[in-house]
Amino acid sequence: MSAQVTQILVPAAVREYIDHTNFAGGELAAQFSNKDDDLLVVTMMETAANYRARPRLSRDYRALSDVAVGEVAGQWLTNVPAGTHLSHWQLMHRPGTAITYDGFTAMVPNVRAPRGRALLLITHERDMPEDWRDAGVPEYAGWHLSEDEVTPLSVAFEPDEVGIGQLDPQWPVAALQQMHVGVVGVGSIGGVVADALAAYGVGTMDLIDPDRFLWHNQVRHVLGPESVGLLKVDALADRITHTWPDTQVRPYPVNVVSSAHHMRALFPRYDVVVCAADGIAARRVVSHLARRAQVPAVLACVLDDGAVGEVIRLRPGGRYGCLLCQRAALMAGGGLDLEAHQEVGYGTGDPHRPMTAVGPDLWFIGHLAAKAAVATVLEQQYGDLAHRLPGEHAVVGLRPSADTLHAPFDVTTTMDVRWSELPPPREGCPTCDPR
Ligand SMILES: [Zn+2]
Incomplete structure (x- = not known):
């Protein structure tokens, strides 16, 4: 020897x-x-x-x-x-x-x-x-x-127990095992959201995304070359089932916008929905369906070519408005409509505006979103005040540009996390106040 x-x-x-x-x-x-x-x-x-x-x-x-x-x-x-x-x-x-x-x-x-x-x-x-x-x-x-x-x-x-149960009772494993989360969009951000939710101990997770994992996805995604050609939801479900066997993963290879009728039936089952889809339309649909189902939603994205990240928490109830109410308030206040860029950006096949954010910056936002989702359920359903968030809207500096953006996107340093509230629902908002 x-x-x-x-x-x-x-x-x-x-x-x-x-x-x-x-x-x-x-x-x-x-x-x-x-x-x-x-x-x-x-x-x-x-x-x-x-x-x-x-x-x-x-x-x-x-x-x-x-x-x-x-x-x-x-x-x-x-x-x-x-x-x-x-x-x-x-x-x-x-x-x-x-x-x-x-x-x-x-x-x-x-x-x-x-x-x-x-x-x-x-x-x-x-x-x-x-x-x-x-x-x-x-x-x-x-x-x-x-x-x-x-x-x-x-x-x-080799231990007798290898699962998430090892963290009980230091971490509220039992509560999280009861949790059912929907993840809409499992690209660079959503893939990390799904991984993190499983690692937090979420018991059931639906993954909703129609796309296949292709070569251009590899540079920013948690999936690797073994998954090229597979549906992202299937490849992630395999990966998570293998690494986190305490999480049941259900893949839905559908588009949340064109299958909104299908989603309408799913949303009321969720404790929280996380949307990390690229498109503005998907974010709007999630905002609307979650509000109608009285389920909190967390939306995550990067804006301005990866200069800033954003995590929005939308909660049912009369206190805070939906995504459209927030965007309307920003426009009324003279804020840039950053999402307008997104509309023609990454994911639409437009070769002139490639997504320029680097993988770990997207993953950073994905981890914040997963944390916000878990914290929201632990606070609201279990009254655990250790999981309160500082606000409803977080803007994160990733590599903020020299020309300062309008508030609340005007972070000037990287890793600055700025929290703010959301405006109340607009009167007559089709999502918050349907008549
Ligand atoms: Zn609204």
Whole structure:
């Protein structure tokens, strides 16, 4: 075994066995994850006299699923004497230090002699004082044995639980697992919104977008070359299902504008809708349908060729107007109609106005939008005041241009986030005040 080995990965089945066995120990073998790597994965353990089990890792761990290089012999021991792992902890905190082989065997009896080759050892110290545990002394420890000296190795066990439930109760996982979110538009911003919502623990997510993922999308999207040619909603649903299995994803490859009748039935099921579609028409439809369904919506986009980002929260009720009410108030106040640029911009096939925002700037806005959506539901439905937002409309400086835009788009520095309120509904607004 190379002296370079510093870490051992252990399948959950091995720990499960050692946790419950009455045996004091047995043989063990590990293999390298890759011929050029220094990472060992345990691939065999003796679970009864002369019975060798072959624990397996899930195929999901692709980099670890084909371990078959250079078997290293070893041993596992349980119920090692108290204090063994305190020594491990102390040695780990002093890199380069070792304990003599004789000193180690005086502390831990029943250790096999290396007999001229290096050996791997995994020990389990069952009854450890609570304050040692709290200080970080490990219940399981790894060792590298030679005839001269013993050095500590770090051991990583495959956990029993890998899902979002691990964050409970520090994060309101149960509330988020109940949440149903619609994401309209899964381009550069919406793809990140969907990823982030799943990582927040949202239980059910509908992805609505008719487009396929093509080469020109790659430079700004979370999807990669493996997805070229697929519907964006399908490719993202696959990606999220694989990475975040606690989220149910339902792909809808439809256009929110031309399928507004279909959307009208979906919207009332949502706790919140996030719109990250390029077109002004899609944003207007989402604003209208969400208001009619009495569901909050969060709209995200970048404006002025990526100079500023915008996140708008539209909430039902009489206090704040819809997207059109807000745009009308901006126009009346002399503000630029930035969306007019968007109408002929990216996504319409117009080659003269390519979208110039860079991927991470779009993702930054997508993360803000996902955060705003989750916070809105946690505050409104669960009364969690830790999730209040400072306002309804955020303008974010990404690379603000020298010629200052009209308020509230007049941020002058990058990463400045300016929050403001929305105007009240206009009288006679077809969305807010239909007669
Ligand atoms: Zn309105």
